[in-house]
Amino acid sequence: MRDKWSSKLGFILAAAGSAVGLGNLWKFPYSASTNGGGAFVAIYIAFLIIIGCPLMLAGITLGRKTQLSVFGAYKSINKNWSFVGTLGVICGFFILAFYSTVGGWVLYYLKNALLGGLNITDPNVLGEIFNNLMNSPIELILYQFIFMALTVSIVLKGISGGIEKASKVMMPALFIMLIIVAIRSLTLEGSIEGLKFLFMPDFSKINMEVIINALGQMFFSLSVGMGTMVTYGSYLDKKENILNTGVIVPALDTAVALIAGIAIIPAVFALGFEATEGPGLMFITLPAVFASMPMGNIFNIAFFLLVVFASLTSSISMLEVAVSYFVDEKQKSRVPSTLIIGLVIFALGIPASLSMGIWQDVGILGNLGFFDVYDKLTSNILLPTGAFLLCIFTGWVLKTEEAIKEIESSGVKFKLANIWSILIKYVVPVGVLIILINSYIDFFVSIF
Numbered sequence: 385m386r387d388k389w390s391s392k393l394g395f396i397l398a399a400a401g402s403a404v405g406l407g408n409l410w411k412f413p414y415s416a417s418t419n420g421g422g423a424f425v426a427i428y429i430a431f432l433i434i435i436g437c438p439l440m441l442a443g444i445t446l447g448r449k450t451q452l453s454v455f456g457a458y459k460s461i462n463k464n465w466s467f468v469g470t471l472g473v474i475c476g477f478f479i480l481a482f483y484s485t486v487g488g489w490v491l492y493y494l495k496n497a498l499l500g501g502l503n504i505t506d507p508n509v510l511g512e513i514f515n516n517l518m519n520s521p522i523e524l525i526l527y528q529f530i531f532m533a534l535t536v537s538i539v540l541k542g543i544s545g546g547i548e549k550a551s552k553v554m555m556p557a558l559f560i561m562l563i564i565v566a567i568r569s570l571t572l573e574g575s576i577e578g579l580k581f582l583f584m585p586d587f588s589k590i591n592m593e594v595i596i597n598a599l600g601q602m603f604f605s606l607s608v609g610m611g612t613m614v615t616y617g618s619y620l621d622k623k624e625n626i627l628n629t630g631v632i633v634p635a636l637d638t639a640v641a642l643i644a645g646i647a648i649i650p651a652v653f654a655l656g657f658e659a660t661e662g663p664g665l666m667f668i669t670l671p672a673v674f675a676s677m678p679m680g681n682i683f684n685i686a687f688f689l690l691v692v693f694a695s696l697t698s699s700i701s702m703l704e705v706a707v708s709y710f711v712d713e714k715q716k717s718r719v720p721s722t723l724i725i726g727l728v729i730f731a732l733g734i735p736a737s738l739s740m741g742i743w744q745d746v747g748i749l750g751n752l753g754f755f756d757v758y759d760k761l762t763s764n765i766l767l768p769t770g771a772f773l774l775c776i777f778t779g780w781v782l783k784t785e786e787a788i789k790e791i792e793s794s795g796v797k798f799k800l801a802n803i804w805s806i807l808i809k810y811v812v813p814v815g816v817l818i819i820l821i822n823s824y825i826d827f828f829v830s831i832f
């Protein structure tokens with residue numbers, strides 16, 4: 385018997401757990417600040433509503449209808465389309481490879497917080513701590529290994545036992561904690577400039593690169609485009625209403641990203657950091673915000689602990705896509721598959737970890753190092769490609785009428801069915817394709 389979520393709430397928390405992760409807490413604030421602030425946020429939200437929500441629903445529907453993980457789901461409806469599943473599995477390997485790099489940083493920061501080593505207000509010292517870590521290969525690889533080991537140990541336990549239980553406690557705790565940090569950030573003197581930067585769009589900052597990055601960020605953050613939601617949806621019982629999950633999950637995800645932005649960016653302005661800091665932004669700014677609060681170190685510990693949780697509920701969803709492929713399609717058993725895949729991804733991730741420090745000058749594609757190649761290749765190329773194919777598949781192969789039947793099978797009425805059909809059949813594929821073509825060009829230009 386195939387495993388199932390024990391309840392709808394369990395599914396929502398797990399799906400939101402997959403969506404909410406480093407993409408929201410670490411990537412969104414720094415992507416927003418390096419891509420023009422408010423303009424990026426405005427485009428992001430527009431993409432979310434027009435492209436993200438319809439595709440989230442399409443993915444969950446495909447999984448629930450077929451009760452199969454991503455590869456089997458496509459194959460069972462049309463054999464020629466199973467390659468989309470393969471693409472998703474490959475994409476998962478590369479995302480998790482660099483995701484575990486950052487997961488390792490978070491674990492290192494948690495250790496540091498536990499030892500009281502983060503209670504610092506001086507931006508320069510905090511910047512140095514981050515740079516030192518980037519240049520310590522042994523620690524990077526060690527913590528990345530621990531992160532992968534934690535991910536593997538949860539996935540080994542299967543769906544309702546591991547993933548669901550973990551999400552139920554961690555998600556709500558993270559939400560409350562973030563709100564506290566955001567409030568603290570906003571009460572710092574000078575924080576208002578940060579709020580303006582984040583929410584008053586300067587439309588002159590919009591260019592193709594900002595658009596490509598906003599789309600990539602949206603897919604990354606929602607976990608859409610590689611089959612995570614198809615796979616998670618496949619463990620849903622037929623009697624559950626899936627319609628509202630297509631809105632609840634993106635809404636929760638975006639709320640967390642925006643609150644993380646509010647927690648980090650205003651503090652950047654108030655405390656005199658560089659907004660264009662890049663991947664170190666969260667690690668350098670937040671400890672300074674905590675250090676300015678009473679019991680700051682307790683906040684440091686609690687925060688990094690919750691970030692560990694949030695990233696684990698995401699990393700397990702990526703690993704689960706690959707594992708379920710080998711379990712469902714290749715009849716391999718769960719335990720050895722999980723262990724081997726985990727090890728392969730860890731190996732793939734080592735160069736990503738090193739490329740932020742001692743391998744900084746090693747460009748594998750043009751100037752891009754391993755970390756950037758994995759990131760750009762997945763967020764800007766593979767995820768939009770997967771999302772485009774999911775869209776064409778749902779609109780024209782499975783057909784939206786069939787999908788709507790599945791959505792309504794639990795007895796709900798899908799009032800926006802017509803609009804959804806038009807979006808899935810025409811608007812989303814055309815829009816994504818235009819940006820995708822530019823992404824390909826951009827990617828190849830940056831290589832040569």
Ligand code: TRP
Nearest residue numbers: 403405406407408604605607698
């Ligand atoms: N969405 C997660 C985050 O924001 C990361 C993630 C999990 C993901 N599963 C995914 C991204 C599948 C892309 C595809 O941290």
